[in-house]
Amino acid sequence: MGNLSLFLQHLTNGISLGSLYALIAIGYTMVYGILRLINFAHGDIFMLGVYLTYFGILYTAIPWWLMFIIGPALTGVVGLLLERVAYKPLRDSPRITILISAIGASFLLQNLGIVLFGGRPRAFPVPHILNHVVKVRGVSINVITFIIPVVTILLLIGLNYFITKTKTGMAMRALSRDYETASLMGIDINRIISVTFFMGSFLAAVGGIMWGARYPQLMPLMGVMPGLKSFIAAVVGGIGNIAGAVAGGFLLGLGEIMLVALLPRLTGYRDAFAFVVLIIILLFKPAGLMGSTQTEKV
Amino acid sequence: MLEVMDLHVNYGGIAALRGINLTIKENQIVTLIGANGAGKSSTLRAIMGLVKKSKGQVLYKGEDISNLPTKDIVAKGITMVPEGRRVFANLTVEENLLLGAYTRSDHKAIARDMEKVYSTFPRLKERSWQKAGTLSGGEQQMLAVGRALMSSPQILMMDEPSLGLAPLLVKEVFEIILLLREQGNTILLVEQNAKKALEIADYGYVLETGQLVLEGPGKALLADAKVQEAYLGAAR
Known part of the structure; x- marks a missing residue:
């Protein structure tokens, strides 16, 4: 295998991992954009998404491909309920209170996962069609590595359409700017917030399923690291900005894979890479790559 | 068309409104004038359900809308142009x-x-x-x-529409308000620019520290000695 094909292999791996970070990061950034809240439980929602789908495939007659849609939808509902239970009652409280509630929700979901699902790792039942190696010009790649970016891009196109073209998407953008005036337009704020949580959780679950297909080991704490890194991706891109979250996700995914590939001696620092990027960005561009300091004209 | 009865609003124990009564008839321009902090904006915000009323009622076409959420009040046909656009x-x-x-x-x-x-x-x-x-x-x-x-x-409420605008634009804003009334709208106008507001208003209310102190047809208030002294800058 030549150097070029090896590089291409790393590149596809990086894009694939970056796609997953991007999908999870969108949930962080959308919720932040509207509630100014870092939803620390988002990584655990990602974990729940994988488990729900896992149990659906194993213990029901529902075919796996349908479960790949039902699982995220159920996860979306869980995300929506989480907001209703843990965040909505605190909406008028100081921001730190709701942040602590988010951290609490995260621990709760993790421990609930351990109690309900057991701490022992489970193997995700990856359908063969998604899990075989193909050779393209001498580069051998697992098909899932291709599927992940394609699914991600399709979801991003859909999301972009939703945000820019639909009435609910417009209301979402208005709400991210000015709550009170949005309610003066007759916008049902609670509904828009619910939709936001549903969508963020749905995307995280889709990311989770693809994560499970790629690294087929399920654990109740599996959401912690991807959640943390995706949160960093959202901050690096400029939190509150969806395009920024996607860019941050790809940057981190590619960077992490390339670090391991090009400097194998630093493999042990793989997880530290994201934090180094975060520190550098916060030092030189605190608002993130695409974050803007908003100016208002009077 | 819109009736506000005995409206009270408290902000953290401090009384911002202490028993406001307003009547707005169809196709009228009604104005609410008063100094900064008199409770003009609070009145509008309480009608819209943006702040909690501690007491009082708002009737719209005879229906009690005091406890409706903002979105339902908007859907019923009451809209507010917020201060600062x-x-x-x-x-x-x-x-x-x-x-x-x-x-x-x-x-x-x-x-x-x-x-x-x-x-x-x-x-x-x-x-x-x-x-x-x-x-x-x-x-x-x-x-x-x-x-x-x-x-x-059905009812358009405007909170300080002329605030921070150049004089020429202020004139334009008031012309627009008159035009809107001609088109059949009912308007509740809150203004610091008392003179201009009273000139176009059918009826006016004067607010002072959360209470109504004076009311009457716009022209009558414009001629009132107390109003002239306190809000129109007339010499004694």
């Missing part, structure tokens, strides 16, 4: 107008009203694809009024 800077002019019609679903009627707003404010049409944040202050005020009109309101 508050356009959605990150949305285009057209999107801002469409959001004004958020509670409506008749696309044909919405398109018709959009044309009407554009013909009242041709500047907005020229800039329909621009982000609202790039408009000048006067244009943003027009957008805020246009956006409110898109909800096809």
Whole structure:
């Protein structure tokens, strides 16, 4: 295998991992954009998404491909309920209170996962069609590595359409700017917030399923690291900005894979890479790559 | 058409409104004047359900709307242009107008009203694809009024529409208010510019530290010695 094909292999791996970070990061950034809240439980929602789908495939007659849609939808509902239970009652409280509630929700979901699902790792039942190696010009790649970016891009196109073209998407953008005036337009704020949580959780679950297909080991704490890194991706891109979250996700995914590939001696620092990027960005561009300091004209 | 009875509002134990009574009749311009902090904005915000009423009632066409959420009050046909315009800077002019019609679903009627707003404010049409944040202050005020009109309101409440505008634009704003009344709208106007407001108002109320101290037809208040002294800067 030549150097070029090896590089291409790393590149596809990086894009694939970056796609997953991007999908999870969108949930962080959308919720932040509207509630100014870092939803620390988002990584655990990602974990729940994988488990729900896992149990659906194993213990029901529902075919796996349908479960790949039902699982995220159920996860979306869980995300929506989480907001209703843990965040909505605190909406008028100081921001730190709701942040602590988010951290609490995260621990709760993790421990609930351990109690309900057991701490022992489970193997995700990856359908063969998604899990075989193909050779393209001498580069051998697992098909899932291709599927992940394609699914991600399709979801991003859909999301972009939703945000820019639909009435609910417009209301979402208005709400991210000015709550009170949005309610003066007759916008049902609670509904828009619910939709936001549903969508963020749905995307995280889709990311989770693809994560499970790629690294087929399920654990109740599996959401912690991807959640943390995706949160960093959202901050690096400029939190509150969806395009920024996607860019941050790809940057981190590619960077992490390339670090391991090009400097194998630093493999042990793989997880530290994201934090180094975060520190550098916060030092030189605190608002993130695409974050803007908003100016208002009077 | 709109009746406010014995309205009280407290902010953290401090009484902002202490028993306000207002009557707004159809197709009238009613104005609420008073000094800074007298409770003018609080009155509008309490009617819209943006702040909690500690006591009192708001009747709209005889129906008690005191405890409805803001979105339902808007859907019933009461709209407010907030102080400081508050356009959605990150949305285009057209999107801002469409959001004004958020509670409506008749696309044909919405398109018709959009044309009407554009013909009242041709500047907005020229800039329909621009982000609202790039408009000048006067244009943003027009957008805020246009956006409110898109909800096809029965009652339009305006909070300090002339604030921070150049004198020429202030004149324009008041001309627009008169035009809106001619088109059949009912208007509740809160203004610091008491003289201009009373000149166009059918009826006026004077607020002082959360209480009504005076009311009457606009012209009568304009001629009132106490009003002249306190709000119109007339010499003793």
